[in-house]
Structure formats: structure tokens, C-alpha cells
Amino acid sequence: MGKYEKDTKDLLAAIGGKENVSAVTHCATRMRFVLNDPKKANEEQIEEIPSVKGTFTNAGQFQVIIGNDVSVFYNEFKGVSGIEGISKEAAKSAAKQNQNLVQRGIAVLAEIFTPLLPAIVVGGLILGFRNILEAVPMGWLNGQTIVEVSQFWSGINSFLWLPGEAIFHFLPVGITWSIARKMGATEILGIVLGITLVSPQLLNAYAVNGTTAAEIARDWTWNFGFFTVDKIGYQAQVIPAMLAGFLLVYLERFFRKHIPEAVSMIFVPLLSLIPTIMAAHLVLGPIGWQIGTAISNVVNAGLTSNFSWLFGGLFGALYSPMVITGLHHTTLAIDTQLIADFGSTNLWPMICLSNIAQGAAVLAVVFEHRGNKKEEQVSIPSVISAWLGVTEPAMFGINLKYAYPFLAAMIGSGIAGLFITLFKVRALSIGVGGLPGILAILPQNYLIFAIGMVIAIVVPFILTIAFRRMGIFNKIDRIEAANVPTLDNEAPKKMGAIVDLFSPLAGNLAPLSSAKDPVFAEGLMGQGVVIDPSEGKLYAPFDGNISLLFPTKHAIGLISTEGTEVLIHIGIDTVQLDGKYFTSHVSQGDTVKKGQLLMEFDVAAIKAAGYEIQTPVIVTNGTDFQVDSLVADGPVTTDEKILTATAL
Missing domain, CATH: 2.70.70.10 (Glucose Permease (Domain IIA))
Structure with missing residues (x-):
């Protein structure tokens, strides 16, 4: 009878039997299972097994912590179960079956945006600082902004636009490069594709809503004789860039398989890049705009309905996912129209609270992961950036990475949005996000909005900590501490040595x-x-x-x-x-x-x-x-x- 024969039999039964095991392997301390139905694994029963020190699920693998004797345990498990182990890479590949579409989508987003994080963090801090300089009226300056009274700070503000524009307006270049890099395509082709989406020859995405159809037809089209194509740029847009990037990758893979190697250097880039650029401007980009237009119409209808309070909750919760796609830019047109028609907007206050909620969720992660110096290089600047109105560093750097902080922020933002909408909180202007956003609120709404800010800080902070500690949406952080068996060949211990x-x-x-x-x-x-x-x-x-x-x-x-x-x-x-x-x-x-x-x-x-x-x-x-x-x-x-x- 083997050392772990009973424990391995008990483990096999507790994970749902042999028929529930799609693959099994091990590392230095853990058994790694890919289960056909993870719900069949009885975690409480597994953790009662004497040689098991804990369990958790990560990247689709159900992992059982054994300790240093895991190789012995693994061999006995194979003998008891009759299941042959597979390679680590094969297990990793098989584990994808346990990830749903949302998890896979988030994983893809994280892999694409991780290389871009340093620039996003810097850009967030720059834009947040510029918000304070140019958009916040200061009482001690008789209601004027800093740039209006100081030539020095006006110059600084103007200069900082240079890196700010490079980082966020030209973000599609980084996205298409990162997709090409991640998926093994030619990186320079990804860069060139991104540049074609933000070229100065195109009408800037930020100017589209202020340009008439007649002006676009006259000044911003390519005329091919029997049809025309609008010269529309996609500055700061994520969806068109991602669609174009993936199309480039798959076209390049296709042509590499079918074009002889002797001429592949010429024809693979040509036949991959040119059709992708055409598709980006003919199909993919316009689809992105149609999605944005649809969302704008829904937002406008919600703002004018009898259920505006419900809309406030939904919009508050869903604004952050809109930021991920870049579609949040469509709300600027609605805000501008509301201010023109009514002298104020009740949409912008909810956007400010969403910024605050994302920052509060990151702050909770900082608190829970305190001591992680490397992560703090991203997380702490992300809190500052979000609370100054730019949430991309917080979302892509921390909250989407762990998932549960992002959900906590959405819930907190939704509750805060519902609350301020009930009291009809409105803003006189747009452009001041995050904590400074209170300065744009109608003076009679200051107190209610301040309470909304407290909600947007406290609820995500508490929920993030609760989700982590309770293992909700984040089973990795639910591992219970346990004693670990010592190594073999124990040397004698000398008291006080x-x-x-x-x-x-x-x-x-x-x-x-x-x-x-x-x-x-x-x-x-x-x-x-x-x-x-x-x-x-x-x-x-x-x-x-x-x-x-x-x-x-x-x-x-x-x-x-x-x-x-x-x-x-x-x-x-x-x-x-x-x-x-x-x-x-x-x-x-x-x-x-x-x-x-x-x-x-x-x-x-x-x-x-x-x-x-x-x-x-x-x-x-x-x-x-x-x-x-x-x-x-x-x-x-x-x-x-x-x-x-x-x-x-």
C-alpha cells in the first residue's frame, strides 16, 4: 500500500471521479486538474484530506496544494485512477474549456493592454493634471482657472498636451502593435495599420460630431468614381483598432501558409496590410460608430423618460465597460446638447462618480495587497489618475486584471448614480472628472453630490475587500492558510540554534x-x-x-x-x-x-x-x-x- 493510497482515492472521489478529469499534471507543490465539470468537485471534502493543504482555481485549472511530496502523490494518483498525466502546456491549453466567454475576453484585453500600461499610466496622470489646470475654476482666483491667470501654467498646460495626445489620441497604434506582438504577426505592420487609423489626413474622431454630413462629403471623402468612403479617424477608439488588428493577424497567417517562402517577404505584407486598411475604413470603423450611435440613443431616451432614476443606476454601472471599448466618447455629444437645451446636464455627474468608484476599487486592492511594491508602481498612480477623471490606468492596470474590483466599482457607481439621479443632480459643464467634478455641479446640488461621492468611494472599497476575502469572483484569494509538510531527510534540530x-x-x-x-x-x-x-x-x-x-x-x-x-x-x-x-x-x-x-x-x-x-x-x-x-x-x-x- 502506497504512502498516499487512501488520500489519492479520496481525492479522486471528491473531484467527481475519473470521468470528471479531462487532464491532470503537477508542479513543485500542486496537483493541477482540468475538470469537465468544476462544480462536481467537493472543495470542503477535498480540504479534509490529510495531505491536502488547500485548493483554488486559476486560469481554468483546479489546483490542489500537496506540498513538497507532490511528485510521489501524483504517481500514486495515476496508479489509483488509471489516468495518465499530460504535459504542462497541454494542461494549460485544455484548461481553456473551463473559461467562459467573459473570462476569455477579459484575458485577451489584459494581454493586449499590459504592454501599454506604462504609457497609459503616464497619460492618465498628465490628463488629470491638465484637468485641474484648465477646467477647474478656483475661488481664490475669482472663479478663473489657473491657466487663465498664469502664463507659466498656461504654457505648461499647452506643452503637456503633446504627450497626452501621443498616448491617448494615438492609442490605436499601440493596440494594433500589441495585437500583432501577442499573436506572432509582424509588429511593424501592426504599427503601420494603427497609424492609418489616426493619420492627420483623416477627420479627427473628436471633430466628427461637430462636422455636418455635407462638409464630410465635400472635404473628407475618398472618391473612387462609383463610390466614396469617408475619411474618418479613430483617435482614442478601441473597438475599430482591435477589429483591424485581429483581421491583420489572421490575414497574415493565411497568406503565410499559401504563399511560397521565396516571395513571402513581398506578398505577405502587401496582401495582409492593404486589405486590412481598406476593411478598417469601409466596414470595421463604421460598425464601431454605429455601435456608438446606438448607445447614444439609448442614453438620451433614458435621460428623458419617467424612469430616469433607473437609468441613473444602469448608466452608472455600465459606464466603465463603455470606457473599455472607447464608446464613452459618444456621451460628450449628448452632454453638450443637454447643456445647450437645458443649461445643465445630469449625465456628467454620473460619469464623475464612475471615475471615483474605479479609483476606490483600486485603493482597496492597494490596501489588501499592501507590501507589493511592484504592483504599487501601477496601482497608486492609477488611484490618483481615476480620481482626477481618467480611469483607463485603473481599469486596465488593476481592476480588469483581478475582475472582482471592476465588478465592485460597477456596483458602487450604479448605486451612486441612482442616488444622485433621484435628487436630480446636474452639472453646469463637462470636462472636470473624478473628485474635482464637484466643482462643475450646480451649487444647490453640492451636498447631494458629495454624498454620492462618499457612496462611490465606500461601496466599491468595501465590496472589493469582501469579494476578495469571501472568494466571490476570485477564488484565488480564498485559500486558507495551512501547515505544510516538511521535506524528507530531516536533519536534527538544535533548540535555540x-x-x-x-x-x-x-x-x-x-x-x-x-x-x-x-x-x-x-x-x-x-x-x-x-x-x-x-x-x-x-x-x-x-x-x-x-x-x-x-x-x-x-x-x-x-x-x-x-x-x-x-x-x-x-x-x-x-x-x-x-x-x-x-x-x-x-x-x-x-x-x-x-x-x-x-x-x-x-x-x-x-x-x-x-x-x-x-x-x-x-x-x-x-x-x-x-x-x-x-x-x-x-x-x-x-x-x-x-x-x-x-x-x-
Whole structure:
């Protein structure tokens, strides 16, 4: 009878039996299942199994945390179940069956926009700052804006338009490039395609609503004799750029398969790019505008109906998804018309509250993920940007990435929108978003709008934290802490002994809570730190033995002479590389000295393959040792002590 025979049988029954397992594999600490029906898995029953330390679902895979003995458990599970394991990549591919269309759509958006985040964050801060300079009347300036009274700040405001326009007006260029990059097409063709959507030869998208059909027909058309095409630009538009980008990719793939390699360099780019540009201006772009027009009509009807309060709730909740598509620009025309007809608008206040709600959700993520220095480089500026009226950094950088903060922000914005619509809150002007938006509100509505702002902050903040901690829409954050089994070949522990752990890597050290793998970040494997290595060399942190060397070489376990057990996991999900780019200089059971070279790995190649290189360094027998960090964060070398472990 195997060591885990009973546990593996119990696990097989609890996940719904053999017929419910589409695929199974494992990494250094977890069993990874792709289940035909995830609902059949009884999580409470699974977590009662003695060798199971927790469960969670990520990227369509149902993961069961076993610990360092996972390879033994996995082999016994295969024997008990009769299920053969598959490769990590095959499991990842099979896992897509458990992702619905919304999850897949969000994943695609995240992959497209992640490379654009640095520019989006900078652009958001710039536009938010310009809002304050040019759109907020200051009481201490007799109701004038800063740019109206200061030539210096007027010059700064004008200058900042240069990068602001480059980032947001020309966003389609970044989108088409990113799609080409993500899907393996020719990146320069993606850039050229994007430029054709925002060329100065086209009528700027922001000017379309103010240009008559006659003017467009006279000045902004291509005349092909028997038909004409409008010269319309798509500045800051997302849907036309995405549609065009995907069409370019699929055309290039098609022609690469059917055109001989000898002439492919000439004809593949030509036959991919030109038809895509034509389709973008003939079909894809106009479709985007039709979608925008339809939404505008719905908004206008809602604003004038007897159920405006209901519309306020719906619009408040749905404005953020409109921003994702770029369709929010269509609301500017409605706002302008409302101000012209009635002297004020009740649409813009809801937009301001949506900005605030997105920022509040990010603030909750900052609070829950405090200590994650790398994420804070995006999240904290995103809060500021959203509260100054530009939400793209908050949405694409944080809220859509985790999903549950985005939903929390939508709910909070909807409640706040319903509230202010009930009291008929109106704004005198548009352009001042986020927290400064209160300055555009009719003075008699200040108090109600201020209450609406509080709702838009408090509700998303509380819901984001609640969704995370309760596992609603985010099961990754629902893992319960558990004791982790110690490594094999335990060395004798000496009461009161102090073990110094030197950094096994040169690089940048951060708290364990900043780990991108929730199993490590939540402390399920023990206490320690994470290191972003600056070079691909791993050294022994102390004198001891190699207790575990995973076949894929991405994880290694050591035991010090005093009995301290340490797991070093090079990268996140690097088990899927199956040992590629890793070279081991030791074997399991070897005795090693502090500073001895254990492993070499190719940092650049691992990153190029799409994997995070962040490396957790964990003391796994924390019940026997008190672990104290000596370095909070910052650069470290292999000559520096980073942890002490005191035997209890």
C-alpha cells in the first residue's frame, strides 16, 4: 500500500471521479486538474484530506496544494485512477474549456493592454493634471482657472498636451502593435495599420460630431468614381483598432501558409496590410460608430423618460465597460446638447462618480495587497489618475486584471448614480472628472453630490475587500492558510540554534506578500522573501544538503545542518518549461557549502518565453523555526544575510 493510497482515492472521489478529469499534471507543490465539470468537485471534502493543504482555481485549472511530496502523490494518483498525466502546456491549453466567454475576453484585453500600461499610466496622470489646470475654476482666483491667470501654467498646460495626445489620441497604434506582438504577426505592420487609423489626413474622431454630413462629403471623402468612403479617424477608439488588428493577424497567417517562402517577404505584407486598411475604413470603423450611435440613443431616451432614476443606476454601472471599448466618447455629444437645451446636464455627474468608484476599487486592492511594491508602481498612480477623471490606468492596470474590483466599482457607481439621479443632480459643464467634478455641479446640488461621492468611494472599497476575502469572483484569494509538510531527510534540530540565510541570488528583494503566486504570497508554503534575480546563478544560502531537486530543475529544497528547511522556487509557473533554460550543478542528496553554485538559468530566455522570473525563498518548517527578515526590500547580493531562522 502506497504512502498516499487512501488520500489519492479520496481525492479522486471528491473531484467527481475519473470521468470528471479531462487532464491532470503537477508542479513543485500542486496537483493541477482540468475538470469537465468544476462544480462536481467537493472543495470542503477535498480540504479534509490529510495531505491536502488547500485548493483554488486559476486560469481554468483546479489546483490542489500537496506540498513538497507532490511528485510521489501524483504517481500514486495515476496508479489509483488509471489516468495518465499530460504535459504542462497541454494542461494549460485544455484548461481553456473551463473559461467562459467573459473570462476569455477579459484575458485577451489584459494581454493586449499590459504592454501599454506604462504609457497609459503616464497619460492618465498628465490628463488629470491638465484637468485641474484648465477646467477647474478656483475661488481664490475669482472663479478663473489657473491657466487663465498664469502664463507659466498656461504654457505648461499647452506643452503637456503633446504627450497626452501621443498616448491617448494615438492609442490605436499601440493596440494594433500589441495585437500583432501577442499573436506572432509582424509588429511593424501592426504599427503601420494603427497609424492609418489616426493619420492627420483623416477627420479627427473628436471633430466628427461637430462636422455636418455635407462638409464630410465635400472635404473628407475618398472618391473612387462609383463610390466614396469617408475619411474618418479613430483617435482614442478601441473597438475599430482591435477589429483591424485581429483581421491583420489572421490575414497574415493565411497568406503565410499559401504563399511560397521565396516571395513571402513581398506578398505577405502587401496582401495582409492593404486589405486590412481598406476593411478598417469601409466596414470595421463604421460598425464601431454605429455601435456608438446606438448607445447614444439609448442614453438620451433614458435621460428623458419617467424612469430616469433607473437609468441613473444602469448608466452608472455600465459606464466603465463603455470606457473599455472607447464608446464613452459618444456621451460628450449628448452632454453638450443637454447643456445647450437645458443649461445643465445630469449625465456628467454620473460619469464623475464612475471615475471615483474605479479609483476606490483600486485603493482597496492597494490596501489588501499592501507590501507589493511592484504592483504599487501601477496601482497608486492609477488611484490618483481615476480620481482626477481618467480611469483607463485603473481599469486596465488593476481592476480588469483581478475582475472582482471592476465588478465592485460597477456596483458602487450604479448605486451612486441612482442616488444622485433621484435628487436630480446636474452639472453646469463637462470636462472636470473624478473628485474635482464637484466643482462643475450646480451649487444647490453640492451636498447631494458629495454624498454620492462618499457612496462611490465606500461601496466599491468595501465590496472589493469582501469579494476578495469571501472568494466571490476570485477564488484565488480564498485559500486558507495551512501547515505544510516538511521535506524528507530531516536533519536534527538544535533548540535555540540560529541559522543565517544568505541571499541565494543577486537581485532585488521584496516581501513574500508581493509574490505573484498566491500559494507563496498567502504563506501557505512558509515564511520568507521573494527575489527578482539580476543574473541566472543560484547559490547555497548555508551549509547543508540538497533534500529536493525537481526533475524540471525550477525548484530546489535544502536542509541546513541545524535542520532549517528551505525551498527555492525559480520563477512562477516555470515548471511548464520542463527544464529548458535550467542547468543544475548538484544532485538530490548532495552535501553543499554556503556560496556553492547550485543552478544556472537563462533569465532573458525565461522572460522571453513569457514567464515571471520572481523567485520565492521559503523556510518551510516554520513551526520549528522562528523566521525573521533582515532586509525589508531593495537590492541584495549573495554576500548579504537576508533571513535568520531560530530553532524553537
